[in-house]
Amino acid sequence: MRIEAHDLAFGYPERPVGRNLNLTVETSEILCLLGPNGCGKTTLFKTLLGLLRPQSGRITLGSDALTDLPRAKIARRIAYVPQAQDTAFPYTSLDRVLMGRVAHRGVFAAPTRDDRRIAQASLAELGIAELATREVTTLSGGQRQLVIVARAMAQAAPLIVMDEPTASLDFGNQVAVLAEIRKLAARGTGVILSTHDPDQAFAVANRVALMQDGVIVAQGTPSEVLTPMRLKAVYGVDVTVERLSGGQTVCAPVISQS
Amino acid sequence: MTALRASWILPGLAVLAIAVALTGLTVGAFPVTLDGFFRAALNFWSGDLPQTAEQRVLFGIRGPRVLAGLIVGASLAGAGVVYQGLFRNPLVSPDVLGVSAGAGLGAVIGIFLSLPVFAIQALAFGGGLATVGLVYLVAVAVRGRDPTLVLVLGGVVVGALAGAAISLLKILADPYDQLPAITFWLLGSLASVRGGDLWNVLPAVLVGLVPLVLLRWQINVLSLGDEEAKSLGVESGRLRVIVIAAATLITASVVAISGVIGWVGLVIPHIARMLVGPNFERLLPAAMLMGASYLVLVDTLARSLGRIEVPLGILTAVVGAPFFLWLLWRGRHGWS
Numbered sequence: 001m002r003i004e005a006h007d008l009a010f011g012y013p014e015r016p017v018g019r020n021l022n023l024t025v026e027t028s029e030i031l032c033l034l035g036p037n038g039c040g041k042t043t044l045f046k047t048l049l050g051l052l053r054p055q056s057g058r059i060t061l062g063s064d065a066l067t068d069l070p071r072a073k074i075a076r077r078i079a080y081v082p083q084a085q086d087t088a089f090p091y092t093s094l095d096r097v098l099m100g101r102v103a104h105r106g107v108f109a110a111p112t113r114d115d116r117r118i119a120q121a122s123l124a125e126l127g128i129a130e131l132a133t134r135e136v137t138t139l140s141g142g143q144r145q146l147v148i149v150a151r152a153m154a155q156a157a158p159l160i161v162m163d164e165p166t167a168s169l170d171f172g173n174q175v176a177v178l179a180e181i182r183k184l185a186a187r188g189t190g191v192i193l194s195t196h197d198p199d200q201a202f203a204v205a206n207r208v209a210l211m212q213d214g215v216i217v218a219q220g221t222p223s224e225v226l227t228p229m230r231l232k233a234v235y236g237v238d239v240t241v242e243r244l245s246g247g248q249t250v251c252a253p254v255i256s257q258s
Numbered sequence: 259m260t261a262l263r264a265s266w267i268l269p270g271l272a273v274l275a276i277a278v279a280l281t282g283l284t285v286g287a288f289p290v291t292l293d294g295f296f297r298a299a300l301n302f303w304s305g306d307l308p309q310t311a312e313q314r315v316l317f318g319i320r321g322p323r324v325l326a327g328l329i330v331g332a333s334l335a336g337a338g339v340v341y342q343g344l345f346r347n348p349l350v351s352p353d354v355l356g357v358s359a360g361a362g363l364g365a366v367i368g369i370f371l372s373l374p375v376f377a378i379q380a381l382a383f384g385g386g387l388a389t390v391g392l393v394y395l396v397a398v399a400v401r402g403r404d405p406t407l408v409l410v411l412g413g414v415v416v417g418a419l420a421g422a423a424i425s426l427l428k429i430l431a432d433p434y435d436q437l438p439a440i441t442f443w444l445l446g447s448l449a450s451v452r453g454g455d456l457w458n459v460l461p462a463v464l465v466g467l468v469p470l471v472l473l474r475w476q477i478n479v480l481s482l483g484d485e486e487a488k489s490l491g492v493e494s495g496r497l498r499v500i501v502i503a504a505a506t507l508i509t510a511s512v513v514a515i516s517g518v519i520g521w522v523g524l525v526i527p528h529i530a531r532m533l534v535g536p537n538f539e540r541l542l543p544a545a546m547l548m549g550a551s552y553l554v555l556v557d558t559l560a561r562s563l564g565r566i567e568v569p570l571g572i573l574t575a576v577v578g579a580p581f582f583l584w585l586l587w588r589g590r591h592g593w594s
Contacts, residue, residue, distance in 0.1 A: 013401075046485070049488075049489050051485050051488055051489065070493070071488055071491050071492060071494075072491035072492075072493075073491075075490055076491065079489070080486075080489035082485070082489070088347065088348070088481065089343070089348075089536035090531075090535065090536055091478075091535070091536050091537065092537075095478070095535075095537055099475075099478060099479045099482065099490055100490060102475055102479050102490055102491055102492060103490060103491025103492075107472075107473060107476055108472040108473065109475065110474065110539060111475065135535075155490070
């Protein structure tokens, strides 16, 4: 399974956001999307998920054009972890995760025993099994985010789009989610995630796409793309990229003293 | 909440509804003992004639009225649950898309033209459906905005227009004959419900309920909002049409026989959500059972409190408004 965008232009009817975009993500790989606030990452994600119609170009998901697929079929192929959840109603975490199973059942069906088992397993995988009966409105922002990641896992799609999955998490949970993303990829899931932290791209991504003003300015392996020069051009800050003795690459801003 | 306690709530609410219905049947200007009720019921089913006064009261007047209370209360509370989930807003009532305003206008036109009762009910039903249909067309015409927001604003606008038309007709109506009838209708009452009305309404209510029960999990997902629902595989646009059509059918049918009864569809879903949580699968039956009990109880009070009957809409407001304030005061538990 792969998702491919060809010469994609996307955005809203009165406000085009991005253009000339080519992107491919396959199962088992992790693509990290970096770019400043407002460069069009979320809009691109919504287009890749079929929530926004492409303005031109085309997207194929598996062997089909995305626009030809019914919602349930899309949802069985690509899952979504959206940004910043607002929760109107106090569903339990388990119910929230069970909603990830809705695309696997008929429109008239309720979750089966199997669905419950899968939902429990997803929660356990993220180490939050004990939150199953808690109402999501009583959870912290980070716990809520983990519940949504669990839901995407329960959706059991070969591809997952994650919009800043670590944004509201504390340091420990950030690492936990990144480890989970790696595990997902190792088990054959393709992950597209956006982040503001180049270190995360170095840590988990096979490929990085650097985005600015709706255009991908560079795409390739993390060390090819995330050079001090490019980061300076996109974010307007001086950075140094260092390889630690452990093999990990980190990126630190140079904060001017003047 | 423990699973054991949760599993007893729905049967408990059902028992409560039956108890309230029996109370409603036996209390009133012509009191009947519980014993007398069962004896009358036995005689009625065995078809023994002549009918006693008890039987005439129970099966000709009070029975249909209590049944109507159960159906109307369950329908309004059920529709309230549906609309609150659909609009992801716990402050929404079944009138949000203008169904009551439209039904009111239809009924007022019928009263103004001195039409027979059945025609007034049919006009109310049609007016309610037509108004929501119009609001929906407005929402479809306005593209590129949040569809639920456009629906709510469309409902406010069209509802206000219908309200203006109602006011105009009130001014033009005969103040001795038509105006009291209009006022009474707009405040809601079950006093004039007869057995035959129930047979007109019940099929429409059931037809509306079937898709809501069948689509219960899709409706749960829809309450996460349009985009999230779509990303989970729910055709939210199509589902929204079905759900609005079903809830509107239910509301318009009962409003046609009961008039406009406020607050039930707003307050009851709240209490139900506090009891069983937001999962539609359990919330819908819980709210319907509670709505049924509540309306029969209020209607029984309405006809036994004083010498003249208090319109239902007044009582539900007197009970509902302070209760709602109390909900606000004690915190946002159960909805946010």
